[in-house]
Amino acid sequence: MNARSPATLVADTGRGNEAAILNAALDAFGAQGFHGASMRDVAKRAGTSLSNLYNYVPSKSRLLAEVLRRANDELVARLRAAVDEAGDDAASRLREAVRAYVRFIVEHQVAMVVSTNEVRYLTGPDRAALVAERDATQAVFEEIVAQGVAAGTFRTPYPDDAARTLLTTLGAVSGWYRPEGRLSRGELAEQQARYALALLEAPLAH
Amino acid sequence: MNARSPATLVADTGRGNEAAILNAALDAFGAQGFHGASMRDVAKRAGTSLSNLYNYVPSKSRLLAEVLRRANDELVARLRAAVDEAGDDAASRLREAVRAYVRFIVEHQVAMVVSTNEVRYLTGPDRAALVAERDATQAVFEEIVAQGVAAGTFRTPYPDDAARTLLTTLGAVSGWYRPEGRLSRGELAEQQARYALALLEAPLAH
Amino acid sequence: MNARSPATLVADTGRGNEAAILNAALDAFGAQGFHGASMRDVAKRAGTSLSNLYNYVPSKSRLLAEVLRRANDELVARLRAAVDEAGDDAASRLREAVRAYVRFIVEHQVAMVVSTNEVRYLTGPDRAALVAERDATQAVFEEIVAQGVAAGTFRTPYPDDAARTLLTTLGAVSGWYRPEGRLSRGELAEQQARYALALLEAPLAH
Amino acid sequence: MNARSPATLVADTGRGNEAAILNAALDAFGAQGFHGASMRDVAKRAGTSLSNLYNYVPSKSRLLAEVLRRANDELVARLRAAVDEAGDDAASRLREAVRAYVRFIVEHQVAMVVSTNEVRYLTGPDRAALVAERDATQAVFEEIVAQGVAAGTFRTPYPDDAARTLLTTLGAVSGWYRPEGRLSRGELAEQQARYALALLEAPLAH
DNA sequence: AATGAATGAGTCTTCATTCAT
């Protein structure tokens, strides 16, 4: 799988059509929304029969939940790895976090779109689990912001809301990013990193 | 209607149940999404019969279109008024635009949520019309950014994408704003204005 | 409607297809059982479309409940009327009750069959309501039995269980009665009345 | 297995899961009816997989047939044995037959319930076979009745229908019997025997 | 004998929409 091509989120799980189904669900929900996509649509995309879906997943909403869980797992893992490998100072850690985030969006745009738009249709424990994972993502950024503010690197007067604002801004990238767009992946990451630092009122070189 | 309380978007139109239906549609689409809400849901919320809906609106998608059009009209009007009344310099015009935007969100949160999440389900001319209106909104900000960059007030190296980023960031406020939240409406506007100026790399007083 | 021909249970209700639907449901449930009959079957029998059913009834089980309720109402009403019109002594009151019961079975055999076999598929309040009505039916007989025992007319040592046994025995008639059978309606009633009196150990003329 | 506790109908057959499956089917059909119970339900109750069912039974309806056949075999066998061991006179033979019947119901209530309610869903030869067995059961009672009538012991004017009425009355016991009920097994048998004799208008000691 | 994956027909129910009144 070329790193440049939009990778499918779920690799073969060694269990029949499972991966195909999860990826198909992601695509279907991305293209038509959770309520706009039917289980038949998903089955068609997965190249299997409608009823066979239910050998893998007990319901449509659990299918959404499963797909979102996997997407978030992947995102969180990437973020943590990126931050861990970055240097010590807040600015470079932030930069690496943003880079990883952008990379995830570029490679799994649909996953991000679905993640952003369809979580609201989760209910009960599935919703709670997802919210918890989102909080974990946010915590990564909150910690960096706190560190930078403590060090005097970030001078924003609203550090408390900054991480959330950052995340929604970043997440929104999945709404308009096009592979054939003006900016390369690297430039996009650079741009978003600069936006992030500016938002936090880090001193910038002009 | 007290300006502080969440106002209904559509005031009485002098045509039977029209306003009730449009507002009901807004609420229904906001609560369950376009495909998740049924015409029956809308009728119930509007306090009328299912079939009577079709005396006012020819189809469900036209209902969405109509509702979104009104929301956008209102938003654009407010933005233009705010910018016109502001001073001449880019920074204060931006500040007023952000203020107006935040005020709209606070007063018509559901309208903003629906506007953000459900446009994708419009098709054909309805979609085109809406996109055009959105572009008008964006143009307001683009013009301010261009002005500020020309005047050297905004030093962002990415002025082209800045307006869009600004708008999505602002729009996202509708996703988390709660009337009972920590910040007052004024403080929220102030915060968002500061974020905006920071993003554009306007010199800030520390 | 000739009293000799099997009458439909529900007469025109003045509300569209309602009567047709309820009678169709009765027939369908009678012929194939509650779970064996599909809503499509009911619709077909009623001469309307599947979806139109739901303009009259919210669910399949509520349809069963409604049908059973009406059948029981009719039965109870007939029983009470018959007993009221009978003389004072237990034996003749019993005889009239049995007669009325048999007449109901003959005229509404399917209703009785469904009533006997499909109540078990009711749940919740629908079940409770039906059970209550059944108890009302049983109470009619219990009272007669108690009266007869008190008067010394009925000498059974098991008066407590007699009413129930009587009712199930009578109800079972709906399982084998055939209009073209050996016994006329009157003879059938006479036979069942004699069985009933014998069961209660009333002195019989030999 | 304690004779007092409700025994499973089918003992180990020495063929893998066969007994478990047949007993599970009985329970499932008893709890939800033939059409209300799915093969999946049966498999779950049997503790095996859905597809494994088909290694023992070719279809759902044959499963019902098999189960009913075994139940009836057992019942007929018990009846015959009881009658054979009884004395010569009709009254005591009837008494023993009723006793055996009640004992069967108490020990295999579910089997009786299914037998009563679900035969109607059999078709073709399965149905014919079952009907034949039922006729055998009825014949046992018919013969006793005939004998008693001939001897002047039973004075009912309707001997022809008496056996059937007796059997449905007895069978209905399975519909309301509860192990924790007021009457012991012996008392229940006694009560039903008395009902039977009364129905046949045998002279009773008062 | 046992399983998990697969399927096509069928389940109940809801959909957006139309029509007669």
Next chain:
DNA sequence: AATGAATGAAGACTCATTCAT
């Protein structure tokens, strides 16, 4: 402008059954 009745297509999900292993 307003309603209740009506409809055909589609919704999610389950059915009994088969097949490869």
